[in-house]
Amino acid sequence: MKITRIRALRGPNIWTRRTAIEALLECEDRELSLADMPGFEARLRARFPAIGALRSIGHEGTTSMADALRYAALNLQIQAGCPVTFSRSTQTVEQNVFQVVVEYTEETVGRLAFSLAAKLCEAADGELPFVLDTAIEQLRELDEDVRLGPSTGSIVEAAVARNIPFRRLTDGSLVQLGWGSRQRRIQAAETDRSSAIAESIAQDKELTKKLLAAAGVPVPEGRPVSDAADAWAAACEIGLPIVVKPRDGNQGKGVTVNIESREHLEIAYAAAAEFRDEVMVERFIPGHDFRLLVVGDRMIAAARRDPPHVIGDGEKTIVQLVDQVNSDPRRGSGHATSLTRVRLDDIAVARLAVQGFTKESVPPKGARVVLRNNANLSTGGTATDVTEEVHPELADRAIDAARMIGLDICGVDVVCETVLKPLESQGGGIVEVNAAPGLRMHLQPSFGKGRAVGEAIIGSMFETNEDGRIPVVAVTGTNGKTTTVRLISAMLTTSGARVGMTNTDGVYIEGRRIDTGDCSGPRSARNVLMHPEVDAAVFETARGGLLREGLAFDRCQVAVVTNIGSGDHLGLNYITTVEDLAVLKRVIVQNVAPDGDAVLNADDPMVAAMAAASSGSVILFARSRDNPAVATHLLRGGRAVIVESGDIVAIAKDESFRIELSELGFTGGGKIGFQVENALASVAAAWSLRLAPEIIRRTLKEFDCDVATAPGRFNTFTYRGATIIADYGHNPDAIKALVSAVEAMDASRRIVVISGAGDRRDEDIRDQTRILGKAFDEVILYQDQCQRGRADGEVLALLREGLNGATRTTLIDEIRGEFAATDLSLERLRPGDLCLILVDQVEEALAHLARRIAEG
Numbered sequence: 001m002k003i004t005r006i007r008a009l010r011g012p013n014i015w016t017r018r019t020a021i022e023a024l025l026e027c028e029d030r031e032l033s034l035a036d037m038p039g040f041e042a043r044l045r046a047r048f049p050a051i052g053a054l055r056s057i058g059h060e061g062t063t064s065m066a067d068a069l070r071y072a073a074l075n076l077q078i079q080a081g082c083p084v085t086f087s088r089s090t091q092t093v094e095q096n097v098f099q100v101v102v103e104y105t106e107e108t109v110g111r112l113a114f115s116l117a118a119k120l121c122e123a124a125d126g127e128l129p130f131v132l133d134t135a136i137e138q139l140r141e142l143d144e145d146v147r148l149g150p151s152t153g154s155i156v157e158a159a160v161a162r163n164i165p166f167r168r169l170t171d172g173s174l175v176q177l178g179w180g181s182r183q184r185r186i187q188a189a190e191t192d193r194s195s196a197i198a199e200s201i202a203q204d205k206e207l208t209k210k211l212l213a214a215a216g217v218p219v220p221e222g223r224p225v226s227d228a229a230d231a232w233a234a235a236c237e238i239g240l241p242i243v244v245k246p247r248d249g250n251q252g253k254g255v256t257v258n259i260e261s262r263e264h265l266e267i268a269y270a271a272a273a274e275f276r277d278e279v280m281v282e283r284f285i286p287g288h289d290f291r292l293l294v295v296g297d298r299m300i301a302a303a304r305r306d307p308p309h310v311i312g313d314g315e316k317t318i319v320q321l322v323d324q325v326n327s328d329p330r331r332g333s334g335h336a337t338s339l340t341r342v343r344l345d346d347i348a349v350a351r352l353a354v355q356g357f358t359k360e361s362v363p364p365k366g367a368r369v370v371l372r373n374n375a376n377l378s379t380g381g382t383a384t385d386v387t388e389e390v391h392p393e394l395a396d397r398a399i400d401a402a403r404m405i406g407l408d409i410c411g412v413d414v415v416c417e418t419v420l421k422p423l424e425s426q427g428g429g430i431v432e433v434n435a436a437p438g439l440r441m442h443l444q445p446s447f448g449k450g451r452a453v454g455e456a457i458i459g460s461m462f463e464t465n466e467d468g469r470i471p472v473v474a475v476t477g478t479n480g481k482t483t484t485v486r487l488i489s490a491m492l493t494t495s496g497a498r499v500g501m502t503n504t505d506g507v508y509i510e511g512r513r514i515d516t517g518d519c520s521g522p523r524s525a526r527n528v529l530m531h532p533e534v535d536a537a538v539f540e541t542a543r544g545g546l547l548r549e550g551l552a553f554d555r556c557q558v559a560v561v562t563n564i565g566s567g568d569h570l571g572l573n574y575i576t577t578v579e580d581l582a583v584l585k586r587v588i589v590q591n592v593a594p595d596g597d598a599v600l601n602a603d604d605p606m607v608a609a610m611a612a613a614s615s616g617s618v619i620l621f622a623r624s625r626d627n628p629a630v631a632t633h634l635l636r637g638g639r640a641v642i643v644e645s646g647d648i649v650a651i652a653k654d655e656s657f658r659i660e661l662s663e664l665g666f667t668g669g670g671k672i673g674f675q676v677e678n679a680l681a682s683v684a685a686a687w688s689l690r691l692a693p694e695i696i697r698r699t700l701k702e703f704d705c706d707v708a709t710a711p712g713r714f715n716t717f718t719y720r721g722a723t724i725i726a727d728y729g730h731n732p733d734a735i736k737a738l739v740s741a742v743e744a745m746d747a748s749r750r751i752v753v754i755s756g757a758g759d760r761r762d763e764d765i766r767d768q769t770r771i772l773g774k775a776f777d778e779v780i781l782y783q784d785q786c787q788r789g790r791a792d793g794e795v796l797a798l799l800r801e802g803l804n805g806a807t808r809t810t811l812i813d814e815i816r817g818e819f820a821a822t823d824l825s826l827e828r829l830r831p832g833d834l835c836l837i838l839v840d841q842v843e844e845a846l847a848h849l850a851r852r853i854a855e856g
Contacts, residue, residue: 065785178468
């Protein structure tokens with residue numbers, strides 16, 4: 001067994017809507033059936049009893065090593081606490097090679113699970129040891145380390161429940177909620193509206209107290225101190241007991257309360273100084289420690305926080321009692337668990353001394369021994385929900401404090417005897433105001449009811465009916481994708497939207513190209529969705545990116561499939577047939593939003609059949625109303641865009657509109673068939689987006705398929721009385737469409753310049769010139785720079801083979817270099833000729849052609 005490739009599918013993909021790891025597994029002959037590996041399955045189960053039943057899918061009921069690997073990778077994650085359910089293994093066209101797919105929730109955990117699963121299978125095969133507990137703990141620790149913490153996680157979960165998409169921007173807690181211009185960002189319990197100034201004020205305990213006091217909010221007396229001696233002087237001024245804490249701190253680090261002696265103060269001062277240079281001394285307010293969570297202008301949750309403590313049983317030492325408390329599975333070392341382990345450090349020892357104990361003391365039965373007087377969960381404290389007990393006036397004081405500091409999400413620390421009364425009536429006070437407050441005490445209190453604080457935060461960031469989404473249009477197919485993307489983008493721009501667009505030419509934001517090259521994959525799409533000035537996005541969605549990473553989005557508003565035809569790139573990455581290609585292209589249709597539309601070419605049976613897979617509605621487009629799929633669809637109340645009496649007609653049960661093809665220059669007045677199809681697809685997409693017919697009509701009339709607007713897409717030039725057409729057509733279907741367009745144009749002689757991409761099948765390369773040989777008088781074959789794995793001259797030989805028996809071609813030339821081939825064609829042109837140049841390096845070739853034409 002050998003894993004030859006690992007991919008992370010980070011969005012909906014050909015296998016599942018979930019994120020998944022896809023591995024390419026090469027098996028030995030004996031591993032094709034576990035029945036040929038005596039004792040293997042028993043040894044595997046002995047090492048991992050929870051692996052479950054090993055079942056095969058799609059390879060004639062034979063369970064292979066691929067099945068063992070996927071179930072091991074899946075169930076190792078499950079045992080580590082990861083919420084995963086999906087796995088699959090499929091044999092490829094290569095006898096011993098399998099694709100193994102396993103769901104993950106955290107990519108690094110999924111990758112590690114595959115690695116450990118492979119080691120497990122190898123151990124079972126070689127009768128070697130495998131330490132299961134260590135493997136599961138390794139996965140669990142990694143998962144706890146990389147997954148979102150409880151605060152950020154609760155907000156993200158609330159967003160997902162509201163259908164708001166999210167994306168982690170870092171390995172930490174910085175998260176984007178929503179897309180484009182409708183996005184918001186959070187980092188833990190801070191939002192993009194949380195003021196840096198307010199956060200700075202909250203961190204300065206002295207300044208916070210001054211501002212709160214100015215607002216009439218009760219606060220404890222105190223001041224900053226310079227050293228331990230000054231701290232004792234401040235304590236004497238204020239009067240014991242006191243509190244010592246860092247002037248700028250969080251999570252209760254370095255905070256000691258109820259200090260009643262100079263010795264205890266010196267220990268507390270040293271603890272505070274470890275975290276910050278500046279230390280505060282404040283009057284100790286007797287009572288309980290409460291945390292009130294304020295979101296916007298509402299108090300959302302409240303909890304009483306009790307310091308870490310143990311209860312004596314008359315038998316165990318304090319050390320043993322602490323160990324007993326820490327054995328609670330809810331207690332961990334970080335924030336991933338609902339409680340934190342109790343520490344027996346110097347502060348705890350000092351607090352024990354105040355109560356007359358040491359670590360080895362055996363407290364009397366029922367005695368409550370406090371190990372720390374600050375009650376933060378991060379230092380081992382517990383929390384009891386008291387949300388419903390808070391007096392309205394006390395809640396108002398917390399809201400006043402948050403407003404005075406300027407925080408939109410605020411943790412207000414209150415010390416008082418009870419929350420049932422106003423602060424002033426019981427001598428209580430607000431001791432701290434916290435930016436980015438921890439939420440786990442409210443989400444999973446030690447006692448009482450958990451509160452939906454994540455939902456409250458999302459509610460403060462997004463209006464009730466808002467989901468943070470911008471319209472996303474995904475366009476795929478064999479041909480016509482780029483022009484269709486540009487047409488839809490132009491219509492959205494005409495409507496006033498700021499459009500982000502990706503295609504094989506680059507990434508565009510509001511018409512400005514910000515990246516170059518083939519940008520038809522998910523990485524470029526994700527960049528557009530991250531841009532804060534994009535109101536709508538249109539993505540060319542190519543096969544390569546789908547196979548490599550899946551989609552960049554969880555769903556789209558409109559999915560457009562232009563065609564499948566005879567396919568392209570067949571034979572690559574185990575997409576060997578047009579049926580395989582259709583399954584892959586169908587992914588965008590399967591991920592249409594429930595209120596969105598799949599726009600499908602009814603003239604292509606494989607595309608029309610995708611209608612059944614749409615999660616939303618369907619709009620069909622076709623060259624004629626007589627198309628059977630269109631006729632049936634209309635009878636059932638569906639929508640369609642067709643050509644009728646020389647017009648593009650959008651038809652629905654209760655609405656319709658027409659656009660005259662004769663007015664659309666880029667379609668040649670309706671004579672260029674593939675451009676008519678691109679227009680139909682774009683009209684259907686714009687209709688789905690509810691753009692006004694007048695906007696659609698005006699955009700189509702103004703659209704010019706020139707080098708600037710659509711480079712390499714039927715760009716037309718005039719040179720010495722001859723017509724030149726430059727196009728990126730690079731598969732048999734595209735060649736057929738170009739020939740059909742050319743045959744509708746007058747020409748005394750036709751010349752074509754063509755090369756072939758080496759990563760196509762032999763028959764696809766031959767088919768291109770086989771088609772051209774029936775329509776062109778002269779053919780100039782050129783070898784481009786990149787042969788994509790082919791030997792020198794191999795592509796040219798295949799192209800020439802396609803011309804054997806050509807019915808029209810009388811002259812064939814071979815030349816090295818794209819530009820040299822272009823120059824040769826220009827030298828031969830006479831007035832009235834037509835020359836089709838099939839460009840490879842689109843931008844460079846068009847620039848060269850423009851220079852030659854300018855030179856005359």
